[in-house]
Amino acid sequence: MTDVTEPESMLRSRQGSESNGATRERNEREILEAAERVFAQYGYRGASVQAIAEEAGLPKSNVLYYMGNKRGLYVRLLERMMARWNALLDDISVEDDPAEVLEAFIRSKMQLSRQHPEGSRLFAAEILGGAPFLQGYLRGELRQWVQTRARIFEQWEERGLMDPVDPVWLIFLIWSATQHYADFEAQVLGITGKDEISDADVERITRFLTQVILKGCGVRPPSATPG
Amino acid sequence: MTDVTEPESMLRSRQGSESNGATRERNEREILEAAERVFAQYGYRGASVQAIAEEAGLPKSNVLYYMGNKRGLYVRLLERMMARWNALLDDISVEDDPAEVLEAFIRSKMQLSRQHPEGSRLFAAEILGGAPFLQGYLRGELRQWVQTRARIFEQWEERGLMDPVDPVWLIFLIWSATQHYADFEAQVLGITGKDEISDADVERITRFLTQVILKGCGVRPPSATPG
DNA sequence: CAATATCCTGACCACTTGGTCAGAACCTGC
DNA sequence: GCAGGTTCTGACCAAGTGGTCAGGATATTG
Numbered sequence: 001m002t003d004v005t006e007p008e009s010m011l012r013s014r015q016g017s018e019s020n021g022a023t024r025e026r027n028e029r030e031i032l033e034a035a036e037r038v039f040a041q042y043g044y045r046g047a048s049v050q051a052i053a054e055e056a057g058l059p060k061s062n063v064l065y066y067m068g069n070k071r072g073l074y075v076r077l078l079e080r081m082m083a084r085w086n087a088l089l090d091d092i093s094v095e096d097d098p099a100e101v102l103e104a105f106i107r108s109k110m111q112l113s114r115q116h117p118e119g120s121r122l123f124a125a126e127i128l129g130g131a132p133f134l135q136g137y138l139r140g141e142l143r144q145w146v147q148t149r150a151r152i153f154e155q156w157e158e159r160g161l162m163d164p165v166d167p168v169w170l171i172f173l174i175w176s177a178t179q180h181y182a183d184f185e186a187q188v189l190g191i192t193g194k195d196e197i198s199d200a201d202v203e204r205i206t207r208f209l210t211q212v213i214l215k216g217c218g219v220r221p222p223s224a225t226p227g
Numbered sequence: 228m229t230d231v232t233e234p235e236s237m238l239r240s241r242q243g244s245e246s247n248g249a250t251r252e253r254n255e256r257e258i259l260e261a262a263e264r265v266f267a268q269y270g271y272r273g274a275s276v277q278a279i280a281e282e283a284g285l286p287k288s289n290v291l292y293y294m295g296n297k298r299g300l301y302v303r304l305l306e307r308m309m310a311r312w313n314a315l316l317d318d319i320s321v322e323d324d325p326a327e328v329l330e331a332f333i334r335s336k337m338q339l340s341r342q343h344p345e346g347s348r349l350f351a352a353e354i355l356g357g358a359p360f361l362q363g364y365l366r367g368e369l370r371q372w373v374q375t376r377a378r379i380f381e382q383w384e385e386r387g388l389m390d391p392v393d394p395v396w397l398i399f400l401i402w403s404a405t406q407h408y409a410d411f412e413a414q415v416l417g418i419t420g421k422d423e424i425s426d427a428d429v430e431r432i433t434r435f436l437t438q439v440i441l442k443g444c445g446v447r448p449p450s451a452t453p454g
Numbered sequence: 455c456a457a458t459a460t461c462c463t464g465a466c467c468a469c470t471t472g473g474t475c476a477g478a479a480c481c482t483g484c
Numbered sequence: 485g486c487a488g489g490t491t492c493t494g495a496c497c498a499a500g501t502g503g504t505c506a507g508g509a510t511a512t513t514g
Contacts, residue, residue, distance in 0.1 A: 040355070041355075041356050041357060042273065043272070045270070045272070046271065046273035046274075046356075048502085049501080049503085050501080059463055059464080060463090060503095061463045061464075061503095061504090062461090062463070064503065065461075065462065069502075070502065124410075124411075125355055127410070127411050127413050128411075129268050129273075130268060130413050135417060138413070138418055139417045139420070142418060143418045146418050165435060165439060168418070168419060169431075169435050172404075172408075172411075172415065173435075175407070176403040176404050176406070176411070177400050177404060179403070180399055180400075180402070183351075183354070183355055184354050184355075184403070186355075186357050186358040186365070187358065187365055187369075190362060190365030190366045190369070190370065191365055191366075192395060193366070208392060208400075209400070211392070212392060212397075212443035213439065214443075215442060215445070216438070216442045216444075218442070250491085275470080275471065276471080277470080285492095286492080287473095287493090288492075288493050288494075289491085289493070291473065292491075296473070297472065297473090
């Protein structure tokens with residue numbers, strides 16, 4: 001079927017081709033991405049289905065046909081973001097090296113924000129507005145996750161592998177610092193005068209955060225493990 | 228006429244008293260506070276004048292009578308928040324003690340977010356949405372402010388008073404960490420299970436951040452200055 | 455080809471949006 | 485009292501909101 005070469009859009013609903021559901025898939029994906037951008041920028045209330053439809057290059061009715069209603073579309077996006085987040089919740093144990101774990105933590109969180117800035121902002125807007133849709137997630141899953149990590153951090157402290165600091169606040173510190181570059185991108189760009197945050201910048205920031213935070217809570221950098 | 232006894236409000240436009248402009252002042256203040264809450268929660272687009280009016284306990288027409296229009300009200304709130312911010316832009320010099328300055332910086336930023344959480348969220352929402360109204364401020368005043376501080380940090384580094392870290396990112400780190408507790412309050416509360424962040428919490432967080440950040444960039448804690 | 459199921463969308467609906475405005479209510483000085 | 489200014493607000497408006505739905509396109513079967 002059709003080796004379409006269209007640059008961007010102008011595609012969609014060619015006449016005799018592409019059957020089997022590819023259109024559906026593509027449209028759905030496009031709607032989700034458009035919606036993520038719009039919701040991220042304007043928040044749930046401020047975003048309009050019309051705006052999402054325009055961003056996706058589809059009629060409003062079509063968006064609603066695919067997604068049912070605004071609310072459903074929104075929660076679907078939130079769930080997608082939570083899934084991405086869960087995907088990097090690797091399991092750690094007390095036996096692991098604190099420095100390595102913390103660095104991996106910072107790094108992966110940084111990359112998540114980097115790869116999905118709109119998702120990050122969408123999440124941020126949801127929390128800013130009092131997390132009306134995410135209360136359950138915060139008080140349930142996420143809380144569990146935090147407490148598990150916190151317990152491990154505490155054991156590291158007991159073993160003298162890091163300074164005694166409140167582990168929950170340490171997690172919040174890492175979250176806030178890493179998300180900042182996605183959520184407050186406009187501020188970062190405005191102040192630095194850049195017009196985008198490059199990959200190199202991200203790498204430098206990651207190293208900066210790792211350095212300061214590890215040292216700040218008394219974790220020795222990865223013991224340059226020999227063989 | 229009428230000595231109304233309405234439970235709520237019951238104030239506003241009493242008959243024979245309070246003339247001289249006190250009503251105006253109070254109403255304006257009440258509108259501004261209501262608007263700050265509503266804008267903070269829903270963003271510029273998502274907030275409605277009707278909602279603000281209800282929050283302030285006034286008819287919509289009255290809100291518009293005082294404030295002209297939605298946009299004007301919004302920028303007025305932003306300006307008020309920038310003014311609060313500017314109020315704590317104390318001047319520092321290379322001669323000052325880095326530890327003291329950094330601690331004061333963290334502490335005052337923390338207090339600002341604490342005293343004006345809605346203002347903080349309002350600002351955050353504005354940035355999240357791409358800072359359509361604050362571009363100028365970011366690229367102008369605020370940028371200057373950051374660069375001035377950055378230069379001083381650099382000189383401290385040269386004098387060996389702190390580790391070589393990018394001073395701009397250090398400032399972002401402090402901003403993000405301190406704002407987090409206001410902007411992401413819903414998340415913090417959901418995860419910790421608390422139902423409010425107490426003064427004692429704020430003090431502990433402040434100390435935690437000070438400790439980690441100072442140590443993290445190699446600043447010796449305030450040299451317990453003798454006489 | 456016709457039958458059928460799916461996909462799509464313009465027209466429409468009730469409701470809300472930001473904003474205007476005529477005129478009521480009020481306060482002040484006389 | 486009354487005049488004149490300020491303060492207030494209900495009624496109203498055009499435009500936009502989320503959402504429905506009848507019916508047209510299109511695809512997939514037989």
